[in-house]
Amino acid sequence: MSSEDRARTDLLPANASYESVSEQVSSIVLKKPTPRSWKFSFLIGLLMLQALLLGIGWLFAYGVGIWGINIPIGWGLAIVNFVWWIGIGHAGTLISAILLLLHQEWRTSINRIAEAMTLFAVACAGLFPLLHLGRPKLFYWLIPYPATTDMWPQFRSPLIWDFFAITTYATVSLIFWYLGMLPDLATMRDRAQSHFIARIYGVLALGWRNSARHWHHYQKLYLLLAGLATPLVVSVHTTVSWDFSVGIVSAWHSTVFPPYFVGGAIFSGFAMVLLITIPLRRVYDVKDLITETHLDKMAKIMLASGMTVSYGYLMDAYQAWYLNEPYDSYIYTNRFSGPYDYCYWALILCNCVIPQALWFPAVRRSTLFLFGISLCIQVGMWLERFIIITLSLHRDHLPSDWAMYYPTIWDWALLVGTGGLFLILMLLFLRLLPSISMSEMRELVHQKGGSNP
Amino acid sequence: MTQLFTPAANSLMRSALGCIALLGVGTLSTMLIAARSPFMTGQDRIVEQPIPFSHQHHVGDAGIDCRYCHQGVEDSARAGVPSTQICMTCHRELWSQSDMLAPVRNSWQENRSLRWRRVHDLPDYVFFNHGIHIHKGIGCYSCHGDLSEMPLTMQARPLTMQWCLDCHRNPQQHVRPRALVFHSKPLKSLTSTNPFRDALSETKPEHLEAETSSAEIKLLQTQLAKKYKLKSRTDCYTCHR
Numbered sequence: 001m002s003s004e005d006r007a008r009t010d011l012l013p014a015n016a017s018y019e020s021v022s023e024q025v026s027s028i029v030l031k032k033p034t035p036r037s038w039k040f041s042f043l044i045g046l047l048m049l050q051a052l053l054l055g056i057g058w059l060f061a062y063g064v065g066i067w068g069i070n071i072p073i074g075w076g077l078a079i080v081n082f083v084w085w086i087g088i089g090h091a092g093t094l095i096s097a098i099l100l101l102l103h104q105e106w107r108t109s110i111n112r113i114a115e116a117m118t119l120f121a122v123a124c125a126g127l128f129p130l131l132h133l134g135r136p137k138l139f140y141w142l143i144p145y146p147a148t149t150d151m152w153p154q155f156r157s158p159l160i161w162d163f164f165a166i167t168t169y170a171t172v173s174l175i176f177w178y179l180g181m182l183p184d185l186a187t188m189r190d191r192a193q194s195h196f197i198a199r200i201y202g203v204l205a206l207g208w209r210n211s212a213r214h215w216h217h218y219q220k221l222y223l224l225l226a227g228l229a230t231p232l233v234v235s236v237h238t239t240v241s242w243d244f245s246v247g248i249v250s251a252w253h254s255t256v257f258p259p260y261f262v263g264g265a266i267f268s269g270f271a272m273v274l275l276i277t278i279p280l281r282r283v284y285d286v287k288d289l290i291t292e293t294h295l296d297k298m299a300k301i302m303l304a305s306g307m308t309v310s311y312g313y314l315m316d317a318y319q320a321w322y323l324n325e326p327y328d329s330y331i332y333t334n335r336f337s338g339p340y341d342y343c344y345w346a347l348i349l350c351n352c353v354i355p356q357a358l359w360f361p362a363v364r365r366s367t368l369f370l371f372g373i374s375l376c377i378q379v380g381m382w383l384e385r386f387i388i389i390t391l392s393l394h395r396d397h398l399p400s401d402w403a404m405y406y407p408t409i410w411d412w413a414l415l416v417g418t419g420g421l422f423l424i425l426m427l428l429f430l431r432l433l434p435s436i437s438m439s440e441m442r443e444l445v446h447q448k449g450g451s452n453p
Numbered sequence: 454m455t456q457l458f459t460p461a462a463n464s465l466m467r468s469a470l471g472c473i474a475l476l477g478v479g480t481l482s483t484m485l486i487a488a489r490s491p492f493m494t495g496q497d498r499i500v501e502q503p504i505p506f507s508h509q510h511h512v513g514d515a516g517i518d519c520r521y522c523h524q525g526v527e528d529s530a531r532a533g534v535p536s537t538q539i540c541m542t543c544h545r546e547l548w549s550q551s552d553m554l555a556p557v558r559n560s561w562q563e564n565r566s567l568r569w570r571r572v573h574d575l576p577d578y579v580f581f582n583h584g585i586h587i588h589k590g591i592g593c594y595s596c597h598g599d600l601s602e603m604p605l606t607m608q609a610r611p612l613t614m615q616w617c618l619d620c621h622r623n624p625q626q627h628v629r630p631r632a633l634v635f636h637s638k639p640l641k642s643l644t645s646t647n648p649f650r651d652a653l654s655e656t657k658p659e660h661l662e663a664e665t666s667s668a669e670i671k672l673l674q675t676q677l678a679k680k681y682k683l684k685s686r687t688d689c690y691t692c693h694r
Contacts, residue, residue: 145485146485147488147615148488148489148494148611148613148614148615149613149614149615150614150615150618151614189457195455195457198457199457199458202457202458203466206466207463207466
């Protein structure tokens with residue numbers, strides 16, 4: 001009991017009141033000047049975004065031949081990046097939906113950022129399958145609509161399940177994020193210093209007046225949406241994994257894929273939340289709202305999901321051995337002793353070895369270490385997708401087909417470019433919208449029995 | 454502090470949301486309708502030709518058989534466009550001084566083909582074969598319309614994949630006796646012709662006079678479908694290789 005009390009106080013500044021919490025969060029947007037580091041990052045983001053525009057423009061002009069893909073490696077970096085970005089989004093849904101239903105109070109100060117991260121990551125991810133279409137202008141063929149060809153998408157293909165999984169995910173995440181923000185947008189409206197800005201937030205707040213009836217409806221809907229979003233945490237990346245495991249490529253055709261993809265998604269998602277919150281705490285001085293306790297808990301989830309991922313690698317290897325099937329075991333030995341062996345060992349180092357440092361409480365509370373480990377995990381998770389996709393294809397059953405895959409500058413341009421898109425969207429979000437949920441923080445102050453105004 | 458919004462704000466917001474919804478629905482339905490309209494499908498479109506050739510005159514008035522000019526239609530993929538020589542078999546004598554036919558005579562003298570332009574143009578990834586359609590008793594009329602009524606040749610049907618599939622799913626609705634395949638009129642206006650009566654009496658010897666013509670057509674088509682071994686062909690491979 002006493003330890004729980006201490007944990008509660010750890011989530012808030014000692015003298016927190018309703019007023020101080022609202023002031024601290026809203027002043028980031030309404031009062032404080034734009035920090036120099038924000039401007040610098042925005043410039044970097046804009047430069048990276050140019051790579052995206054250039055990469056897409058060149059792609060539209062010359063087609064997917066500008067990438068490094070070939071036969072037999074038909075899925076290259078575009079699909080690697082797609083799976084990587086989609087995975088990153090998962091932490092947001094986990095934090096906002098599952099942790100809400102489990103009454104985990106520590107989610108309150110990070111859920112808004114995590115949800116925004118989800119949205120922006122899905123936006124980046126969604127670009128890739130469309131760009132990967134040979135004829136991107138016909139992307140709408142993915143949508144079932146009454147066409148003059150009398151044709152419908154192939155509903156037995158995981159690629160169309162993927163389309164539905166991702167559009168559902170994007171829609172639910174957007175509604176959840178916006179709904180959760182309504183009371184805060186009203187707070188921003190009331191605290192805005194100019195009439196014009198107040199009107200903008202006023203329109204966005206959709207007439208929220210903090211009445212008991214509003215709150216009654218709001219909380220019901222919020223819980224309902226959380227319930228709706230909960231299966232999505234598991235289903236979206238499961239569907240993405242079906243893109244592979246439903247196929248008959250030797251290293252893909254495996255039932256372990258869905259759980260180990262979902263574990264990996266949560267792993268990289270939490271790493272991304274940490275990568276965003278650690279600089280945020282520093283720049284905007286919200287260390288007392290996003291405390292070391294928050295970082296500690298996220299690190300623990302990261303450790304747990306990291307172990308799931310390691311278990312997945314182990315089972316993959318075990319199955320390849322246990323099947324006693326020469327093609328499967330060849331593909332596996334090719335991973336750790338073939339031409340891409342450095343990728344495999346870097347993956348093991350980044351995803352299995354380095355995260356073990358999180359067992360130590362001191363590491364979990366050190367922002368420097370956490371930041372470094374999170375970066376390693378992002379690299380590791382990207383390598384994991386690269387290995388699953390490229391290494392399973394580059395040496396297929398016909399040795400005369402064997403080839404190497406080398407990404408071209410246009411492959412990298414899209415990865416860097418989506419990074420820029422993500423950065424820009426995130427920075428705009430931090431600058432223009434309340435990045436920490438004020439209403440939920442006030443609720444936390446109330447529950448803690450803090451000083452009332 | 455003054456009020457942020459006037460009392461009209463709520464109605465304004467609601468109507469704006471309504472307009473956005475309407476705009477979305479409107480745009481979508483416009484696109485779906487436009488895709489089926491002659492504007493997009495090219496139905497009823499008249500293609501300009503080097504000579505204003507009239508099928509109405511040659512088929513309707515003169516009664517020339519399709520195969521006289523389109524020689525490949527029965528046993529090859531393409532019906533074929535007539536060479537200048539075929540035009541000149543008649544026009545050496547008829548209208549031999551006409552200004553309208555000057556391009557034909559030039560083509561003949563310079564030994565250079567006339568550049569006729571395709572009216573029924575399917576995409577290049579569609580493998581259409583005239584021969585099999587003719588062989589299975591599908592009349593020219595079904596795809597090309599009544600050419601004996603066309604002073605200038607136009608695209609008679611939408612030629613969308615949906616339209617192709619309508620017949621490929623149920624080809625029986627367009628079958629006619631082989632003897633009437635090259636007849637330019639719809640089958641329902643041919644019930645009193647000899648070839649129709651012959652074909653009908655072949656399938657149903659104790660033919661009853663009292664039956665309506667549409668029932669007769671249905672009966673005949675059912676029998677012909679069996680006789681010509683018509684099958685529904687909707688495999689991708691039927692048309693796309």
